[in-house]
Amino acid sequence: MLKNNQKTHASFGTRLVHAEPVDERHHGALSMPIYQVSTFHQFSLSEPGRYDYSRSGNPTREALEQAIADLEGGYAGFAFSSGMAAISSVFCLFKTDDEILLSDDIYGGTYRAITKLFPRFGIQAKFVNTTDINAVRDAITPATRAVFLESPSNPQMNITDIEAVCRLAKQHNLLTIVDNTFMTPYLQQPLRLGADIVVHSATKYIGGHSDVVGGLVVAAEKELAEEIGFIQNAFGAILGPQDSWLLLRGLKTLKVRMDQHEKSARRIAEWLDNHSAVERVYYPGLAHHPGHELAAVQAAGFGGIISFSLRNVEQVESFLNQITLPAIAVSLGAVESIVTYPARMSHASIPEAKRKQMGVTDTLLRLSVGLEEPDDLIHDFEQAFRCMGFASSDVRTYGNISVSK
Incomplete structure (x- = not known):
């Protein structure tokens, strides 16, 4: 097990192998145990335990969430039941009359959610060529609240200058959300380029074996993390402990x-x-x-x-x-x-x-x-x-x- 000061200096591959916590609670197990449990006994009403109900927190899921936050360089991570559950939960940050700018060649599932589901709640989408920073600048309106992009895009592999978009977004007090599924935190870390939120379909490279469906979100800052944590618990589209364990295993390789x-x-x-x-x-x-x-x-x-x-x-x-x-x-x-x-x-x-x-x-x-x-x-x-x-x-x-x- 790597201590915190060792993680700072360890290479990415080493951090992957030692991503999950190993401590005395797990009897030295080298693989995070699967806490296949829905609820937890409370030994004291005045001092409740860390976990009470697995929708609100589960040790196996928490190990995965801590691992992805560390690998992406963020404040906190969150595990969801699918990539689209992760993306949709992030869209729940917004409210009626908010506008989101999105890459104009985005994944079909994201397009479907933002054009057919979220307009029911008054959230609007505008599609723009995010590889053209001037086009992004021209598309911003007083209603714009965020920029959502893929780089590379799916499926045309267009590359957006993430750092430039993040700078522009910050000038207008907008969030930048990056779908990092194609690249993984090993090849690209959008938070270090200025993004506020990273999302993954963990079904893909992070799982890596066509045997699990899951989604991950990493927030750069505490305030944003607290809001996403509230949405995760309230909306409830959480990843189960068995699937969390499979993703932890996938991360190692x-x-x-x-x-x-x-x-x-x-x-x-x-x-x-x-x-x-x-x-x-x-x-x-x-x-x-x-x-x-x-x-x-x-x-x-x-x-x-x-x-x-x-x-x-x-x-x-x-x-x-x-x-x-x-x-x-x-x-x-x-x-x-x-x-x-x-x-x-x-x-x-x-x-x-x-x-x-x-x-x-x-x-x-x-x-x-x-x-x-x-x-x-x-x-x-x-x-x-x-x-x-x-x-x-x-x-x-x-x-x-x-x-x-």
């Missing part, structure tokens, strides 16, 4: 998984970028990506998500029918590779016209690169492209990889 995800993603992105079947590749690690230089400055890596466009819808259907290794599913960030068709999956709740305006076309695919050997994924994609009519005999050498052209 986050660094080694993210290192491999990114290493493989860079290689596959370069290969896709040189393939004649692919119209365009969206990956911040590519030198020609519009946000490449900014991503290299504000983050410690480029992540494991690649989006790419094929040339027509028929090719998309054929490709999905031919690949054998990746799962075709709606999630990401797992040990197995996952291909998502955003137009009909992650962003299906967005009206078609708006979806296309966002750049989520019917030819766009999103690849979450897993822990398979990258050569195996490349060979699988190559055989799929070959079945689509791209001859493998017409190749050139790209590094140590044969690439169709």
Whole structure:
């Protein structure tokens, strides 16, 4: 177990392994026990115990909340039953006639909540290109209370200058909320760039194994943390102890998984970028990506998500029918590779016209690169492209990889 003064000097990977508390209450257990309990006996009415009811606090969940707060560099963390429960609970900070600015190419679940659910309570959304700081500045009105952004965005991987947006927001007394799901606290720490709140779908990289659904929130300051804590307890969308334990376990291997995800993603992105079947590749690690230089400055890596466009819808259907290794599913960030068709999956709740305006076309695919050997994924994609009519005999050498052209 790391003491507080040791945590200050320990590297991120070491802090991940020792993220959860180990003390005499747990008999020296190296893994946080699962407190699968709904209520706690109170030994004294005049001096009630720390826990009374698991919605209001549970030792296993609290260990996870403390861990994510430490890793993100925040004041306090909160664990919710899903990523959308986390985001929706943060939206509960606002009231009737408040306006929230959001990235204009945001995740479909966030879009659905802020355009179809929260308007019932008088909270309004305005979508803006957050990669353009002037566009953000021009979009601010007297009703604006916050800026909510993704960087990289889902699924086009657009990069927003988080620090610049935070500076602008503070000038106008606005909150900045960053969805850090794609990057995790290992690769990017928005609070250190000036953000007020960070949210995660912990279902993704933090869990990492497609076996748990959860969401996390970290607040930078005490006052904001107290308000989110009140919402968590009052609204009640808390994460259970079993799922909290699974996320604590996932955190221990986050660094080694993210290192491999990114290493493989860079290689596959370069290969896709040189393939004649692919119209365009969206990956911040590519030198020609519009946000490449900014991503290299504000983050410690480029992540494991690649989006790419094929040339027509028929090719998309054929490709999905031919690949054998990746799962075709709606999630990401797992040990197995996952291909998502955003137009009909992650962003299906967005009206078609708006979806296309966002750049989520019917030819766009999103690849979450897993822990398979990258050569195996490349060979699988190559055989799929070959079945689509791209001859493998017409190749050139790209590094140590044969690439169709």
